[in-house]
Amino acid sequence: MASVTATDDRPAIEVSHLTKRYGTVTAVRDLTFTVEPGVVTGFLGPNGAGKTTTMRMLTGLVTPTSGTATIAGRPYGQLRNPSRTVGAVFDASAFHPGHTARDHLRVYAAMGGYPDSRADDLLSLLGLTEAADRRTGTFSTGMRQRLNLATALLGDPRVLLLDEPSNGLDPEGMLWLRGFLRRLAGEGRTVLVSSHVLSEIQQLVDDVVVIRRGELVAAGPWSRLAGPPAVLVLSPDADRLAAVLRGSRPDGDPPRVDATGDGRLRVHGLDAAGVADLAAAHQVPVHELVTETTSLEQLFLHLTTERTAS
Structure with missing residues (x-):
């Protein structure tokens, strides 16, 4: 992957010698890779490879045992306004079932200091306007994925970390997600996507980072790695x-x-x-x-x- 200078406008993700141990279990071991702006990067590995742990270390939810994980040259906790820099989707069920989609987004908008109108803008962008006043407890998995993505985009972040964003999407939804994420990358954003749906991710990503048992096995444009x-x-x-x-x-x-x-x-x-x-x-x-x-x-x-x- 070509080197790009990390800035607030074009922030790279940099993982350097990252290790996480839970007692005698090493979830991530001496992991080093860079994710550059302007492309969609697939974060791949078997179940238990350490993908989610790594993404949670990037967002400060898990503390590394050693090594560093930075965005635009800073750990997540040192970003001046994290939600304007990073949007993350880790759990498609992180909604109060009694809240409507609009209520959910307005709560998170208030937490980030954004106007209520931002919620309506994102409901439209994510194709959820007709479901805006439905309670999230009635949403399908695919609709939850869209609402999660809308939540991550409240601050118009330059970096997106998406863990299994295509789960529950029908073919039309996958086609939409592919075009949407490619458009975001085309705007110079940094997009890191973890997925097990390899046939779909092949049509989405430009680069890949592949790990196994917490260790890096390959990184770069997947077409070059394939030979x-x-x-x-x-x-x-x-x-x-x-x-x-x-x-x-x-x-x-x-x-x-x-x-x-x-x-x-x-x-x-x-x-x-x-x-x-x-x-x-x-x-x-x-x-x-x-x-x-x-x-x-x-x-x-x-x-x-x-x-x-x-």
């Missing part, structure tokens, strides 16, 4: 095609060609057009040609399985 795509090719003369491909660069590194069975080859180091051109030049028949990209789910499993970490 270049491979090409799957089916040929009735797979052996001859493999020989042609392996001999295509006599003065450089040859492409890697792996036989996968049934006349199929997986080719690394050549794109589909290159494979097709070589096959045509040597008159090797090809029946199928597919570009194979690594999904975020495949990358996640590769990074977090026992055999990778050992």
Whole structure:
């Protein structure tokens, strides 16, 4: 991830050698990463990896055993006006069931020193105007997620920390959330999203931070971490095609060609057009040609399985 100077307008999240122990259990161990403004960053890891603990240390809800967690160069407790800098969504049930959505937002607006009109603005922005006078106890999980996000945005913060924000959203709601968070990142905000819905997060995030057992295993643009795509090719003369491909660069590194069975080859180091051109030049028949990209789910499993970490 490219380095960006942290300021109040473009605040980066910086975690440095962060550790949290609960007795003999180490929830987070020597964790270091940076989340930059202007992109949506996915915070990923198996259950119990330490994601929520880390996000709570960022907001001062949990005290680190050692190390630092800062936003715009300051610990959360030292921010001049925390709700104008950081908005956090950790619990989709943090509402009094007897309050209406408008009442809930007005209470938090008063706590932050914001006018009542800010509540109505956010109800409109989050698509909750028609539900503004309904009691939150009647809300679906998806509506609670929207109201939680509205609460986090009361101070128009430059940083958003979202723990599982897509839980309970239907496909239309997920599409809306994706566009909304991308728009916020496009305004130069810093957006950190924790999620287990990898198929959805793949369409949302630019960068990823992946942890396992409280330790960092990878960080950066997920497309770079996934590596270049491979090409799957089916040929009735797979052996001859493999020989042609392996001999295509006599003065450089040859492409890697792996036989996968049934006349199929997986080719690394050549794109589909290159494979097709070589096959045509040597008159090797090809029946199928597919570009194979690594999904975020495949990358996640590769990074977090026992055999990778050992």
